[in-house]
Amino acid sequence: MWFELALIAVGAFLAALVLGSIGFAFGIIATVIWVVVLPPATIVLLASICATLLQGASVWRFRHEIETRLLWPFVVGGVLGVPLGVVALHRIDPMLFRHLFGGFIIAYSGYMLMRPRLPVLRLAPAAAPVADGFVGWLGGILGGLAMLNGTLPAIWSGLRGWDKRRARCVYQPYILVTSILVMLALGLDFSVDRSRTVLHLLVCLPSLAAGLWLGFRIFNWVSEERFRKILLWLILASGISLQF
Numbered sequence: 001m002w003f004e005l006a007l008i009a010v011g012a013f014l015a016a017l018v019l020g021s022i023g024f025a026f027g028i029i030a031t032v033i034w035v036v037v038l039p040p041a042t043i044v045l046l047a048s049i050c051a052t053l054l055q056g057a058s059v060w061r062f063r064h065e066i067e068t069r070l071l072w073p074f075v076v077g078g079v080l081g082v083p084l085g086v087v088a089l090h091r092i093d094p095m096l097f098r099h100l101f102g103g104f105i106i107a108y109s110g111y112m113l114m115r116p117r118l119p120v121l122r123l124a125p126a127a128a129p130v131a132d133g134f135v136g137w138l139g140g141i142l143g144g145l146a147m148l149n150g151t152l153p154a155i156w157s158g159l160r161g162w163d164k165r166r167a168r169c170v171y172q173p174y175i176l177v178t179s180i181l182v183m184l185a186l187g188l189d190f191s192v193d194r195s196r197t198v199l200h201l202l203v204c205l206p207s208l209a210a211g212l213w214l215g216f217r218i219f220n221w222v223s224e225e226r227f228r229k230i231l232l233w234l235i236l237a238s239g240i241s242l243q244f
Contacts, residue, residue: 017132020215
């Protein structure tokens, strides 16, 4: 019991630290640690609650820079995708989930470490919202399945050629909305032990606050590129460990 709670607190702290530093990836970091002691549905519900709290604070900070015309296709796609991910979550074997999730983050971290110089996508005005909405839909499915709702939109923002600030003001509000949807969908599901989830959340709260506080300071102390590489190597190692 104490080991379980300690691991949950550690996962919350590290995931909040990463989110405070780079703006997303809470679900990736938390899941890598929590999968040792929690079932998939509980992980996704707890991660969605924690991510909602943290992203809400961040979105409020950047609220005046959010461009609705860029955001809405992602949100519409996410709203349609989240229910599909939640349905898949209840039909997947926990060990299969562990291997699939590990394989995904290995592929993701490997791609980001290589960081190939891909050309910026120049989409026609009519095609851009459709493509953005499709990415939002896929992100919503990943969000309902494993709280990975921010990964694809973050990668896609780079392919679209958006600068760091514009990208963050798209994928962070998107993550907030889809995290709320996941939280509501799983919170109404009686197969999730909600009383234990409340206990886990109470354990997480101090860790979330401390991690977010430290994450903001790391963002100021360490160059973004150096921190990004350290983080990706840690994610890659974590993904490999989940295959055993």
